[in-house]
Amino acid sequence: MRRARTRRADLYCAAAAAALLGLAVAVPPLVGGQWRQNVFAGAAPLFGSWLPHVGWGSGPSVVIAVAVVVYGPPLAARLPWRRLLLVTWLTALAWAFALAMVDGWQRGFAGRLTTYHEYLYEVGGVDDIAAMVRGFAGRILDFQPDSWTTHVSGHPPGALLVFVLADRVGLGGGVWASVLCTTVGCSAAVAVVVTLRALGSEQRARAAAPFLALAPAAIWLAVSADALFAGVTAWAVALLALALAPDGRNPLLAFGSGVLFGFGLFLNYGLVLMAVVAGAVVAVRGVRGVWPAVVGVVLVVVAFAAAGFWWWDGYQLVVQRYYQGIATDRPVSYWVWANLAATVCAVGLASAAASSRIPAGLALPSPTEVRANLSGALKNWRTDVDPAALLAVAGLAAILLADASLLSKAETERIWLPFEIWILAATALLPRSTARVWLAVQALGTLLVAHLILTSW
Numbered sequence: 476m477r478r479a480r481t482r483r484a485d486l487y488c489a490a491a492a493a494a495l496l497g498l499a500v501a502v503p504p505l506v507g508g509q510w511r512q513n514v515f516a517g518a519a520p521l522f523g524s525w526l527p528h529v530g531w532g533s534g535p536s537v538v539i540a541v542a543v544v545v546y547g548p549p550l551a552a553r554l555p556w557r558r559l560l561l562v563t564w565l566t567a568l569a570w571a572f573a574l575a576m577v578d579g580w581q582r583g584f585a586g587r588l589t590t591y592h593e594y595l596y597e598v599g600g601v602d603d604i605a606a607m608v609r610g611f612a613g614r615i616l617d618f619q620p621d622s623w624t625t626h627v628s629g630h631p632p633g634a635l636l637v638f639v640l641a642d643r644v645g646l647g648g649g650v651w652a653s654v655l656c657t658t659v660g661c662s663a664a665v666a667v668v669v670t671l672r673a674l675g676s677e678q679r680a681r682a683a684a685p686f687l688a689l690a691p692a693a694i695w696l697a698v699s700a701d702a703l704f705a706g707v708t709a710w711a712v713a714l715l716a717l718a719l720a721p722d723g724r725n726p727l728l729a730f731g732s733g734v735l736f737g738f739g740l741f742l743n744y745g746l747v748l749m750a751v752v753a754g755a756v757v758a759v760r761g762v763r764g765v766w767p768a769v770v771g772v773v774l775v776v777v778a779f780a781a782a783g784f785w786w787w788d789g790y791q792l793v794v795q796r797y798y799q800g801i802a803t804d805r806p807v808s809y810w811v812w813a814n815l816a817a818t819v820c821a822v823g824l825a826s827a828a829a830s831s832r833i834p835a836g837l838a839l840p841s842p843t844e845v846r847a848n849l850s851g852a853l854k855n856w857r858t859d860v861d862p863a864a865l866l867a868v869a870g871l872a873a874i875l876l877a878d879a880s881l882l883s884k885a886e887t888e889r890i891w892l893p894f895e896i897w898i899l900a901a902t903a904l905l906p907r908s909t910a911r912v913w914l915a916v917q918a919l920g921t922l923l924v925a926h927l928i929l930t931s932w
Contacts, residue, residue: 564664571697572657592624593626601635617800628796631784662709667866676861682905682907683902710735711753714735732771735771814883824913863903867898867900
């Protein structure tokens with residue numbers, strides 16, 4: 476009886492998420508007029524346009540989906556650990572590439588990062604990297620002769636720096652940029668699996684692996700620079716979890732984690748919210764051994780400051796630039812909740828279904844236990860908390876904070892990739908007996924979005 480009630484709760488949560496998405500799709504056409512035009516998203520709540528289509532990736536994407544649904548859960552349960560990580564990564568790559576190829580080679584992959592608004596447009600004009608970083612803030616605001624293009628201006632200089640350095644070593648152009656973003660972005664699935672195991676639950680890590688490999692977010696992991704950001708920060712979290720392992724703290728891994736977290740700050744201003752996910756790891760493992768990570772973050776911030784770019788100055792200018800564009804007209808009354816509907820598309824209904832199991836997984840102590848023995852309650856909580864539940868809550872909390880900032884109106888299915896990947900950890904909470912069903916739901920939803928909507932990123 477209790478199991479039946481729990482599974483009904485899964486269905487209710489999935490239905491609520493589907494209803495939210497349906498409402499977000501229905502509202503703009505129903506309202507119409509100038510309000511609808513100011514939404515500036517033809518397939519709202521997703522950024523793209525309605526265009527039913529098939530492509531070279533249609534067949535392979537269906538084959539991959541069927542293979543993961545049928546063979547994913549049993550393979551994840553029995554594969555040797557390192558082989559599981561490799562298979563998860565390769566499957567995620569194949570899934571993302573196949574979905575991109577639904578739109579075709581040029582439109583779906585090779586040309587995605589070469590448009591006027593993207594980073595590669597500015598790469599050719601960077602003759603002096605030091606001068607670029609030093610003068611970066613002066614070109615953020617719009618309506619001046621040398622203003623950066625949309626994506627470059629909206630991010631710190633680290634994002635452009637990555638593509639400039641890739642170009643310098645011979646990996647220039649749209650194809651190599653797409654390969655870089657997709658490869659690193661899909662590795663985030665492996666980083667989440669590694670983190671779950673490092674926090675004490677290999678069982679949860681194995682249960683989540685098929686869902687991470689078949690993530691709906693793959694539509695935007697190939698191809699967007701935000702996929703690169705997701706990969707970098709996901710490995711920052713994974714290294715931190717490994718560094719704080721109870722059987723031996725590792726200062727070198729902690730320092731590496733801090734460097735990645737620090738560099739993440741200069742890839743996207745919003746990645747300061749990854750502190751929430753990092754905080755979840757520290758909450759389980761404690762603060763002892765964290766100091767090398769703090770040193771790593773500080774060194775990266777100091778390095779950019781010494782090069783002439785101060786993060787806070789750039790952030791303030793970006794806020795001004797944000798409201799120089801269509802963000803001023805986009806209705807907050809719609810996007811403040813439609814952003815969450817877009818997130819449903821990226822994490823899938825399985826993640827929503829698993830949310831019903833999160834409260835139990837958090838194993839929060841009662842107020843009485845806390846008052847009686849705070850240290851004892853904390854120690855017991857660290858033992859009892861389910862890392863899948865905790866990481867999913869951390870990812871959701873980061874998204875809610877980002878949404879509350881009102882600096883992300885639309886396109887959040889892409890912008891919030893670094894946070895969404897952690898929400899997918901919740902799928903590990905679903906019972907093994909229903910894993911194939913929920914994987915099929917994930918796959919079907921993803922294939923529908925990929926074939927009905929021409930996404931813009």
